[in-house]
Each structure stands twice: as C-alpha cells, then as structure tokens.
Amino acid sequence: MSDSGRKPPEANPTATVPKVVVSRLSLYLRELQQLVRDGQETTNSTQLGELLGVTAAQVRKDLAYFGQFGYPGIGYRCQELIVEFKRILGTTQPWGVALIGIGNLGRALLRYRGFASQGFRIAAAFDVDVQVIGTTVEGIDVYAMDTLTDQVKKMEIKLAMIAVPAVAAQEVADRLVAAGIEGLLNFAPVTISLPDHVQTVGVDLAIELEQLSFAVVTHGRKT
Amino acid sequence: MSDSGRKPPEANPTATVPKVVVSRLSLYLRELQQLVRDGQETTNSTQLGELLGVTAAQVRKDLAYFGQFGYPGIGYRCQELIVEFKRILGTTQPWGVALIGIGNLGRALLRYRGFASQGFRIAAAFDVDVQVIGTTVEGIDVYAMDTLTDQVKKMEIKLAMIAVPAVAAQEVADRLVAAGIEGLLNFAPVTISLPDHVQTVGVDLAIELEQLSFAVVTHGRKT
DNA sequence: TAGATTGTTAATCGATTAACAATC
DNA sequence: TAGATTGTTAATCGATTAACAATC
Numbered sequence A, B: 001m002s003d004s005g006r007k008p009p010e011a012n013p014t015a016t017v018p019k020v021v022v023s024r025l026s027l028y029l030r031e032l033q034q035l036v037r038d039g040q041e042t043t044n045s046t047q048l049g050e051l052l053g054v055t056a057a058q059v060r061k062d063l064a065y066f067g068q069f070g071y072p073g074i075g076y077r078c079q080e081l082i083v084e085f086k087r088i089l090g091t092t093q094p095w096g097v098a099l100i101g102i103g104n105l106g107r108a109l110l111r112y113r114g115f116a117s118q119g120f121r122i123a124a125a126f127d128v129d130v131q132v133i134g135t136t137v138e139g140i141d142v143y144a145m146d147t148l149t150d151q152v153k154k155m156e157i158k159l160a161m162i163a164v165p166a167v168a169a170q171e172v173a174d175r176l177v178a179a180g181i182e183g184l185l186n187f188a189p190v191t192i193s194l195p196d197h198v199q200t201v202g203v204d205l206a207i208e209l210e211q212l213s214f215a216v217v218t219h220g221r222k223t
Numbered sequence C, D: 001t002a003g004a005t006t007g008t009t010a011a012t013c014g015a016t017t018a019a020c021a022a023t024c
Helices: A019-037 A045-052 A056-064 A078-089 A104-111 A145-154 A166-178 A205-217 B019-037 B045-052 B056-064 B078-089 B104-111 B145-154 B166-178 B205-217
Strands: A095-100 A120-127 A140-144 A159-162 A183-186 A199-202 B095-100 B120-127 B140-144 B159-162 B183-186 B199-202
Touching: A019 A045, A019 A056, A019 A078, A019 B205, A045 A056, A078 B205, A095 A104, A095 A145, A095 A166, A095 B205, A104 A120, A104 B104, A120 A145, A140 A145, A145 A166, A159 A166, A159 B205, A166 A183, A183 B205, A199 B205, A205 B019, A205 B078, A205 B095, A205 B159, A205 B183, A205 B199, B019 B045, B019 B056, B019 B078, B045 B056, B095 B104, B095 B145, B095 B166, B104 B120, B120 B145, B140 B145, B145 B166, B159 B166, B166 B183
Parallel strands: A095 A120, A095 A159, A120 A140, A159 A183, A183 A199, B095 B120, B095 B159, B120 B140, B159 B183, B183 B199
Antiparallel strands: none
C-alpha cells in the first residue's frame, strides 16, 4: 500500500518538456495537496483535469513526460504524486532564497507564509538602506549589499528574489550572478539580461492586471 | 508626423486572440515604454523581438491580430504603438480596483507604485479586522466587508485583488461576484470557482519559485 | 469476471517560422 | 531609385485531443 515498488518512475530524460507542462505540474501539485487536506487518498485524470480546467487526456499526457505514476482502473494515489512532483520540480529539499530589497514588497515577501510549505526559506535579506541594514525583519537578518557574495557562498544560496526599484534591478541581478546565484525571481517591471546559465522568472503585478483588463473588456468573446 | 491618419487600425474582431499573444502584448508595451524613456522614437519587429526573446516574424504576426500599425521601410512609432496597445488592453482609462485583505501582501499592494502608471488605481480596501477598518492606509480608506457591495457599486469598481488567506478566498470571491465585480486578480494559493462571465487571473508566488526551481535543477538541459 | 482507468498512438488543431510581394 | 521593413501567405513545428489496447 505504501511502497510496493511497482511502476518505474523513469521518464525519457532527453525529451524536452514544454514550459506550459511544467507550469501545469505546479498547479497539479497545488490541487493534490488540497485533495489530501480534504482527506482524499486517490484521484484520477478526469478529476485533476476538472480542477485545472483541462481535458483528462492532457493530464495523462502531461504526466507521461515524467514517468508512469498511475494504476489502471484505480487512478493515482495523491500522496505518491505529491512526492513525485516535488522531486521533479526540485523542491524535495528546501531551497535557501536570498531576498534583495526590503521595501514594501520585500517586507511582504519576508512575512509571506506560503513559501515554507512549498520548500522555500528566505535565508538572508539585503538592502542598501543603512536604516535597515543590521536589523532583523521577521527573524531574518538584513545585510548590506557589500556582503552579498560572502553570505550567498557561506549559506550556499542558489535562488534570489529581486524586489528593488526597476532602475536598480539590472545592477542587482549582475551582482547576484557574480555571487554565483543560479536562479532569479524578478519582481521589478523590467526585462533583465542574464547569461544563459542563470534562470529567470519574472512577476510583474501591473502586467497581471493588464491581462485581467483585457479579459474583462473582451468579455465573453473568449480569450 | 503626429496623426496623419494613414493606416486603418481595424483588426478582424471575430478572430480569437491566443492568450499567449495577449501576454506578449503587455511585454511589448513595457519595452516600448522603456524605449520612449530612453528617447527612442521608432522601433521595428527585429528590435522588439530581441527585447522579448522572440523572432521578428512572431512580433509582426502578434501585432497583425489587432491591426496594421507599422510603416514598411520604417518600422513602428513607439508612441503610436503604446497608445494602440493601451487601447487594446483596455487601460486607456484608469480602472478603479478594490483590494480585499489588508495583511502583509495587501499593504504591499497598497504601497506599490507600479500600478498607477499602467492605469490602475486602488480605489477602496476591505478587511474583516476591526483594528484596520475605518483607518486609512496610504491614503486609501479601509472598509468593513459588509460595505463591499455598496462601495463597489457607488465607486463603479469592476476589478478586485484578493489578498486574503487561502481558506477565505473562495468566500470573498463569491461576495465580490455578488457585488458585480467583473475581474479578479487572486493572490491566494487556491483555485477559485467562478461563473463564466467573471474573469480571473491567479498569481501564486510559491508556484513562481517552483518554476524557477525546476529551471535550475534541469539547468542547461533546456526548458 | 466486469468495470474503470491508465499510458500511448494517431489525428487534429493551433502557433511559430520562413519567405516574399507590397510599400514607404 | 535602392534599401529597409512591413503584413501576409504557405510550410513547419509542436501541443492538444480522441481513441483504444493494456492493465488492475
């Protein structure tokens, strides 16, 4: 029942996974965690599809990129999928994350409770403001930007969130890259140029509202 | 030079625009605004493509969904495109936005400077906490949830941002819909069920970090 | 066994790219 | 005019869907 070692969770490692499939993987994970909280032990492609608004065929195709996780006639065991998806997404072990910029948004991110449960821990915060350097916010020490490289290396931090003003974002990104950071979550509303080996994800809150605006003005007339 | 009324900015209104094209439209707009700040008056599909990391052909195809905005041999006038894109996205006139939940994230959103410049203004804030009801945060009045319908109707608010705990998100959404809200930006890490005529965009910060994690662990091995 | 549901193949659909005549 | 760049068409590529044998 727990670990009968039946199916081979080995996918084609050369197959390149479409970005949109990876984003759905996170959504599946979120729904699975909700199902478990609701006491459900198994699910199936039809249910997962309904929860995400996609077809059952797509759910099965998505999962097939990563391996065989299902039981024909039964469906999927929620807890098993959660473990697999976390492994695939790389969040089995918690990541230490650096936060740059302790302004409005930075403080909100420091206080945000939703990171820890998904395997992310803000390990250190950085700012240029002498008023906040040396203080502790939500139990996290705020360091001067000068100490970035040292701290990042000492704490083996690989991910960073940029919550500085737009004009400073590129320079901060350059320093993070120089310090050896491998992935950046950028909240500044600018495109950042980075070497190929550094990954970036951008979150622009105004753009999200723009997308909503478009959806509303075009109304029912579909996307 | 300014408004010679040459080309017809009329697109096929029945053509359904792919969601991914609309998201690139926002990115084009952001780059165009940056180009104007940098003093550039015209651009072309090659430059816009480089800024976004897409091909020039794709830029031209994207724009073709909405009309003919270019000048063969010249390219595009930045300021003209900005005006057109804002019209298409529906942000020519500013939207009043309701904010629900004045916690960590809600306060950061209230203070965020990036909304106004893109045509969004937080018009009213709501919470259940009697400690904050009746106060003013960043010049915005905080109201009790009971007054939601009245305020939304009085201020003709059509968009709302949900920044409440996950467990409360669905109920808040239901009340917003009952109040006549047409679009929701949901920051709670849950899927919200809504009637078809109400548009939703979800922003889940932990999911963004998960996507980054995946990109880092799969490293260079592409997407 | 009968019923349910998977994983996978083939068919369909849609988006991206390349090429080029039309235009400034 | 010659050069540059658009808008659009056709070709390619990739993702989604439908169907079904295999499996529990």
